[in-house]
Amino acid sequence: MKSSLTIHKVIVGLLVIYLLIPLVGTFLFSIAGKWDHTILPESYTMKWYIELFQDERFYDAFRRTLFLIVMSVGLSVVIMLPTIFIITVYFSKWEGLLQAVAMLPYGIPPIVGAVGLIKVYSDGPIQIAGTPWILIGAYFITILPFMYQGIRNSLRTLNAVQLVDAAELLGATKFQAFRTVVFPNIISGILVSTLLSVALLFSEFAFANLLVGGRFETLQIYLADKLNSSGHLTSAIVITYYSMILLLTGTVLKLTFRNEKYPVVSNKKRILSFFRKQYSHKNTTLEGEK
Amino acid sequence: MRKIKKQKIYLLALLLPFIMFVIGFEIGPLVAMIKNSFYADNGIQVTINQYITIFKSKFYLQAIQNSLVISLFSAVVSVIIAVIAAYSITKFSQKIQNRILMITNMTSNFEGIPLSFSYIILLGNNGLFTLLFSKIGWDVFADFNLYSWTGLILVYVYFQIPLAVMLIYPSYQGIKKQWKEASSLLGGSTSSFWLHIGIPVLLPSIVGTFSILFANAMGAYATAYALVGSNYNLLSLQIASLVASDVALKPQLGSALGVLLAATMIGAMWFNGRMMRRIRRDLK
Numbered sequence: 001m002k003s004s005l006t007i008h009k010v011i012v013g014l015l016v017i018y019l020l021i022p023l024v025g026t027f028l029f030s031i032a033g034k035w036d037h038t039i040l041p042e043s044y045t046m047k048w049y050i051e052l053f054q055d056e057r058f059y060d061a062f063r064r065t066l067f068l069i070v071m072s073v074g075l076s077v078v079i080m081l082p083t084i085f086i087i088t089v090y091f092s093k094w095e096g097l098l099q100a101v102a103m104l105p106y107g108i109p110p111i112v113g114a115v116g117l118i119k120v121y122s123d124g125p126i127q128i129a130g131t132p133w134i135l136i137g138a139y140f141i142t143i144l145p146f147m148y149q150g151i152r153n154s155l156r157t158l159n160a161v162q163l164v165d166a167a168e169l170l171g172a173t174k175f176q177a178f179r180t181v182v183f184p185n186i187i188s189g190i191l192v193s194t195l196l197s198v199a200l201l202f203s204e205f206a207f208a209n210l211l212v213g214g215r216f217e218t219l220q221i222y223l224a225d226k227l228n229s230s231g232h233l234t235s236a237i238v239i240t241y242y243s244m245i246l247l248l249t250g251t252v253l254k255l256t257f258r259n260e261k262y263p264v265v266s267n268k269k270r271i272l273s274f275f276r277k278q279y280s281h282k283n284t285t286l287e288g289e290k
Numbered sequence: 291m292r293k294i295k296k297q298k299i300y301l302l303a304l305l306l307p308f309i310m311f312v313i314g315f316e317i318g319p320l321v322a323m324i325k326n327s328f329y330a331d332n333g334i335q336v337t338i339n340q341y342i343t344i345f346k347s348k349f350y351l352q353a354i355q356n357s358l359v360i361s362l363f364s365a366v367v368s369v370i371i372a373v374i375a376a377y378s379i380t381k382f383s384q385k386i387q388n389r390i391l392m393i394t395n396m397t398s399n400f401e402g403i404p405l406s407f408s409y410i411i412l413l414g415n416n417g418l419f420t421l422l423f424s425k426i427g428w429d430v431f432a433d434f435n436l437y438s439w440t441g442l443i444l445v446y447v448y449f450q451i452p453l454a455v456m457l458i459y460p461s462y463q464g465i466k467k468q469w470k471e472a473s474s475l476l477g478g479s480t481s482s483f484w485l486h487i488g489i490p491v492l493l494p495s496i497v498g499t500f501s502i503l504f505a506n507a508m509g510a511y512a513t514a515y516a517l518v519g520s521n522y523n524l525l526s527l528q529i530a531s532l533v534a535s536d537v538a539l540k541p542q543l544g545s546a547l548g549v550l551l552a553a554t555m556i557g558a559m560w561f562n563g564r565m566m567r568r569i570r571r572d573l574k
Contacts, residue, residue: 004381005381007378008377008378008379008381008382009378011374011375011378012375012378012379012382012390015371015375015378015390015451015455016390016393018448018451019393019394019397019448019451019452020393020397021412022400022405022408022409022412022448023397023400023408025408025411025412025418026404026407026408026411026412029411029418079307079308079311080308082304082305083304083305083307083308086301086304086305087305090298090301091301101312101316101317104316105316107505107552107555107556107559108320108552108555109505109508109509109510109511109526109551109555110509110511111509111511111526111529111530111548111551112323112509112529112548112551112552112555113319113320114530114533114534115319115323115529115533115541115544115545115548116318116319116320116321116322116323116326116545116548117315117319118533118534118541119319119322119323119326119541119545120314120318120319120322137311137314137315138315140311140315141311141312141315141316144316174297174301199399203399203401203402203404205402205403205511205512205515206511206512209512209515209530209534210530210533210534211534213534220402220403220512223403223404223407224403224515224516227403227406227407227410227516231410231411234407234411235407235411238404238407238408241404242399242400242404245399246396246399249395249396249399253392253395
């Protein structure tokens with residue numbers, strides 16, 4: 001029994017090392033002074049980070065990425081909250097349609113989405129190809145599945161329909177019911193999917209590169225452009241960028257851990273568990289019909 | 291009665307922004323892409339020539355084949371590694387399990403451009419390991435070229451493994467200790483337990499994970515773009531250069547390739563659904 005545990009230790013150890021080596025390597029490279037023929041760097045320096053934080057282009061790129069994220073995630077919250085609320089509470093027969101529309105982007109990779117977006121917006125009445133506005137639209141759709149799931153699940157666990165009925169019976173208007181009863185109770189659920197969306201958009205490259213490219217340099221475009229210049233500087237960018245992602249996902253993990261007691265949740269895993277639920281749901285209805 | 295109707299109209303009006311976004315950036319572009327794929331290069335004549343061009347062109351068939359092979363291969367390798375690793379993870383205490391899963395979750399966010407860059411500085415032409423190994427005298431990496439098929443596979447497998455582990459790990463929770471005890475009480479060995487009980491129980495989640503990974507690799511663009519640029523013939527890279535490059539724009543052909551890529555991904559999802567239903571029926 002003991003010898004078998006050794007095997008598992010070896011396997012898990014190898015996995016962890018394999019997963020961490022690129023990160024550790026990049027980190028060491030970003031603080032290395034001279035490093036060409038030893039296992040560990042010969043000298044360490046912070047000059048790459050200093051150089052990075054003095055680079056105006058980096059700040060500009062960061063600001064642009066932030067602008068895109070705030071706009072699209074903000075729009076998504078403002079639009080999706082009332083939409084999902086209205087449909088679940090008042091037009092429940094359309095729930096299936098909403099779900100299909102909201103989950104569809106998950107099956108379409110950005111590379112395919114971009115083909116159609118370029119076609120629609122490069123000529124015709126609205127010519128926004130090459131401007132940040134087309135990215136905001138594209139990002140709105142990219143984060144749709146995550147926002148939809150987050151908001152819908154919060155509404156469901158809250159029993160929003162019954163709560164609104166109760167509030168209306170007591171004389172509240174629809175807006176009052178939403179603002180004072182439903183909204184305060186789903187904020188934390190929305191916060192999680194908001195942060196997940198922010199992390200997702202931080203690492204978005206395909207849309208940014210295909211739709212806008214160098215005309216509106218985001219963090220990822222800046223990084224791709226720097227790939228061929230100094231390796232040390234690029235490592236510093238990668239590490240800085242990755243720390244931000246970690247901070248975001250770390251907060252998400254903490255929040256989900258507190259709320260749901262599921263320690264490990266990622267975007268994609270959420271989606272898979274969603275599909276599973278769908279299938280089991282379909283199965284039961286099929287059997288019911290027999 | 292009239293009041294309720296009026297209210298409904300107000301509510302419907304609140305749905306308008308959502309409908310506009312969905313039509314403008316989701317459904318509209320998709321329809322435009324499908325429609326555009328049935329036009330000739332000049333964008334006037336309606337034809338299916340774009341599809342004929344693809345299926346007659348060795349170059350584009352090669353791109354499709356390369357994408358399929360790399361996606362299948364990386365998905366199979368990652369699923370096998372994940373099945374073994376996830377099982378090993380379940381052998382540890384809950385606290386350590388959570389730590390390990392934390393690491394996989396962390397690294398699952400390390401993909402795209404940063405990941406490719408990381409591999410370039412480690413294993414590229416002047417990479418740390420490449421130089422180190424050549425100095426030590428190990429020639430395992432002598433013939434290794436990161437900017438090639440092997441390099442791509444290596445990076446694809448890297449970004450698939452954390453995801454695969456996270457997707458497969460939960461299904462091990464479904465295998466109860468009592469089943470093992472019951473099986474051994476009835477005279478079954480460990481291998482026959484896994485063959486007749488363990489693997490069949492895991493199969494739906496393995497198949498589901500496989501198709502997610504396959505789709506994930508088919509649609510991957512940033513990683514390949516950063517690593518091989520246009521030096522390697524992949525479907526996603528070809529579509530990108532046809533619709534948004536500086537030379538030789540052929541949006542209609544790009545649309546047709548886009549339709550084919552989308553069809554493959556929907557096919558993978560459909561296959562996933564079918565397999566799951568089938569496997570579940572067998573179980574009952």
